[in-house]
Amino acid sequence: MHYELLTKQVCNLTRNVGNYIRNELSNIRKSDIQEKDRNNYVTYVDKEAEKRLVSELGKIIPGSGFVAEENSKLEKSDEFNWVIDPLDGTTNFIHGIPIFCISIALMQKNNVVLGVVYELNTQECFYSWEGAPAYMNRNTIHVSDRENLGDSLLATGFPYYDYSRMEEYIEVFRILMKESAGIRRMGSAALDLVYVACGRFDGFFEYGLHPWDVAAGSFILQQAGGIVTDFSGSHTHLQGKEIVGANPTIHKRLLGIIREKFNQ
Numbered sequence: 001m002h003y004e005l006l007t008k009q010v011c012n013l014t015r016n017v018g019n020y021i022r023n024e025l026s027n028i029r030k031s032d033i034q035e036k037d038r039n040n041y042v043t044y045v046d047k048e049a050e051k052r053l054v055s056e057l058g059k060i061i062p063g064s065g066f067v068a069e070e071n072s073k074l075e076k077s078d079e080f081n082w083v084i085d086p087l088d089g090t091t092n093f094i095h096g097i098p099i100f101c102i103s104i105a106l107m108q109k110n111n112v113v114l115g116v117v118y119e120l121n122t123q124e125c126f127y128s129w130e131g132a133p134a135y136m137n138r139n140t141i142h143v144s145d146r147e148n149l150g151d152s153l154l155a156t157g158f159p160y161y162d163y164s165r166m167e168e169y170i171e172v173f174r175i176l177m178k179e180s181a182g183i184r185r186m187g188s189a190a191l192d193l194v195y196v197a198c199g200r201f202d203g204f205f206e207y208g209l210h211p212w213d214v215a216a217g218s219f220i221l222q223q224a225g226g227i228v229t230d231f232s233g234s235h236t237h238l239q240g241k242e243i244v245g246a247n248p249t250i251h252k253r254l255l256g257i258i259r260e261k262f263n264q
Contacts, residue, residue: 001108003114010116011127013053013104014116018120025096042070042090045087046086049086061082064077066081066084067084067212068083069210079108082107083211085102088191088212089188092188100119100121101117102117103116103216103217115223117193117194124137126217128224132223134198141199142225143197143225143246145247146202146249147249150180151202152250153180153183154204155192157186157208168262172257172262175257189243192206193221193245196221196226197223197226202246205258207231207242209241214237226248228245229243229244231255233259244258
């Protein structure tokens, strides 16, 4: 399988579907917004974008399967599966906040072998494939070299449906407010991860996530020299619904704080 060629095809596809999403931004009305569950929204744009992605990705690798946010009825394959979030940051999108993206990963059995995250507003395309560096619009990217947590800018996401670990989260937040250079909440886990990959952020953590939120971004971050784990330090972040991603030094410090407060 020629992963570099596949990645270029996926990048082109995200740009094409991204044009559709951008063009629909001014057409969204309150009546177009559906609440799948508490604080979890979807629009016809999410659904149509996913249909277009599934259709074209199925042509790129015939017989491949899908793990997609908006359609749980899509079949999985024994070999290759696309993990898709057609619009990561839907809440931002419906409020007109220009921070949202398309996230696509390809898994061969249990391993991610390519990832693409396309930010529609800046038109920045982050991508990598197995054995390659990480890129943003053809430029190689790498995690930051910051070693001091006090100098580090961190990102997180606030729980929006699972509040069972809220006290632990607040304790971590309390420490990091004092010991870091700042914490940002962008509203898109995929973008948080690739922003760590290119050194804009030094670390990211969140719980309550799904594979389509993190598959592409975490892969790109690792290819950029970062470390990605769950809250216990294990590599189950794709299915474990919790993630810590950072440059190697900051990851160690951040994970230590999280493990202590979450009793991992």
